[in-house]
Amino acid sequence: MGRDSRERMVRSAAYLFRERGYSGTGFREVIRHSGAPRGSIYHHFPGGKAQLAEEAVRYAGEFLNSGIQAAVEGGDPAAAVDAFIGWWRRVLVKSDFRAGCPVVAVTVESHEDAPQLAAAAAAVFDRWQDTLATGLANAGVPDERAGRLARLIVAAVEGATIMCRAKRDLSPLDDVIAELKELMHTAGAAV
Template sequence: MGTDSRERMVRSAAYLFRERGYSGTGFRDVITHSGAPRGSIYHHFPGGKVQLAEEAVRYAGEFLNAGIQAAVEGGDAASAVDAFVAWWRQVLVKSDFRAGCPVVAVTVESHEDAPQLAAAAAAAFDRWQDTLVTGLANSGVPDARAARLATLIVSAVEGATILCRAHRDLRALDEVVAELKEMTRAATFQDA
C-alpha cells in the first residue's frame, strides 16, 4: 500500500468529483476508478472522505497551476488566459460536457462540518490568481490592475465552464476568453 496507490486515489477522486461532485462520489467509486487495493483507502486517509477530498482539491489546484505557470513564463498576458482555458476546453469536450472543475465541485458542496474543504478550495483559487497576477505584472500590467484581472479571469472562466456544461457547447467559454484576452492586452498598455 505505497505512495503510488495513494496518489492514484487522490487523482481518481479529483477526476470523479469533476463529473459526479463531492456528494456523488464514494470511496467505492474511488477504489474502482484508481484500481487501488480495497483496504487501502482507510489506511491512507484515516480522516475519511474529507481528507481525501482535501487532498484531491490540492492536487487539482496544483495541476492546473502548473499549466498556468508554464504559460505566464512567456510574458504575454493573453497567453495566461489561453493557458487557464485550454485545460477546461479539453475537459469539457473529452467528457461530452459532463465534467467541470473538481475544486468548484467540492466548494459548492462544502459543509460547516468540514471547513477544511472550503479552505483548500480557497487556497487553490488564490494560487491560480497569484500565478496569473505574476504573469500579468511581468507582461506590463500594473499590479493593482493585475490583481483585479486575475480575479476576473478565474471567476469568468469558472462561470463560463458551468454555462458550457449547461448548454453543452463551448460558446460561453469562447466569448469569455475573447473578452478577457482583449482586456489583458489593453491593460498592458496602460500607465500605472
Template sequence: MTMATDSRERMVRSAAYLFRERGYSGTGFRDVIAHSGAPRGSIYHHFPGGKVQLAQEAVRYAGEFLNAGIEKAMEGGDPAAAVDAFVGWWRGVLIKSGFRAGCPVAAVTVECHDEVPQLAEAAAAVFDRWQDTLATGLANAGIPDARAARLARLIVAAVEGATLLCRAHRDVRPLDDVVAELKELTRAAVRDR
C-alpha cells in the same frame, strides 16, 4: 515511487477526476477504489481523516496540476497566453466528457457545508494560488500590481462561470466568448500601462 505511494496518488487523482463529474457528495470511497484500482483497504490506511482528507488532497492536486500549466504559459511573458493555458485544459475536459465534467475545485466548493469548513479552505487556497500566479504574470508583463490582481480574479471567476454555462448548454461557445474578451482585456491592460 513505492507501491503504497503510487496507490495513494492514484486515489487522489481518481477522486479529482470523479469530483469533476459527480461532485463531492456523489463520489464515495467505493467509487474511488474502483476507478483507481487501489486495494480496498488502502484507502482507509492512506486517508485516516476519511473522505474530507481525500477531498482536500484531490482539490490540492487539481489546483497544482492546472497551476503548473499557467506558470509554464506565463514564462513567455504574454498574459493572453496564460488565459489560453488556463482555459485550454477546461475546454478539452468539457468536450472529452460530453459536458459532464467541470472543475473539481468548484464541485467541492459548491458542496461545502458548515460541518466541513476545511474543504472550503482548500478550495479557497487553490483559487488564491491560481489568482496569484496569474497576477504575477500580468504584473511581469507591466500591468500595475493592483490591476493585475483584479484581472487575475476576474479571469478565474469568468472561466469558472463560463465552465458552468458550457455544461448547462452543452456547448463551448460560452467559454470561447469569455476567453476572447479576457484576452482582449489583458492585451489592453498591457497597452494601457
C-alpha cells in the same frame, strides 16, 4: 499499500469530483476507478472522505497551476489565459460536457462538517490568481490592476465552464476568452 496507491486515489477522486461532485463520489467509486487495494483508502485517509477531498482539491489545483505557470514564465499573459481556458475546453469536450472543475464541485457543496474543504478550495483559487497576476504584472499591468484582473479571469473562466456544461456548448468559453484578451490589452498587458 504504497505511495502509488495513495496518489492514484487522490487523482481518481479529483477526476470523479469533476463529474459527480463531492456528495456523489464515494470511497467505493474511488477504489474502483483507481484500482487501489480496498483497505488502503482507510489506511491512507484516516480522516475520511474530507481528507481525500482536500488532497484531491490540492492536486487538481497544482496540476492546472503548472500549466498556467509554464505559460506565464514564457512572458505571455494571453498564453496563460489560453492555457487556463484550453484545459477546461479539453475537459468539457472529452467528457461530452459531463465534467467540470473539481475545485468548484467541492466548493459549492455545503461542508459544515469539513471546513477545511472550503479553505483548500480558496487556496487553489488564490494560487491561480497569484500566478495569473504575476504574468500580467510582468507584462506591464500595474500590480493592483493585475490582481483584480486575475481574479476576474478565474471567476469568468470558472463561470463559463459551468455555463458550457449547462448549454453543452463551448461558446461561453469562446466569448470569455475574446473579452478577457481585449480587457488585458486595454489594461496594458503586452498581448
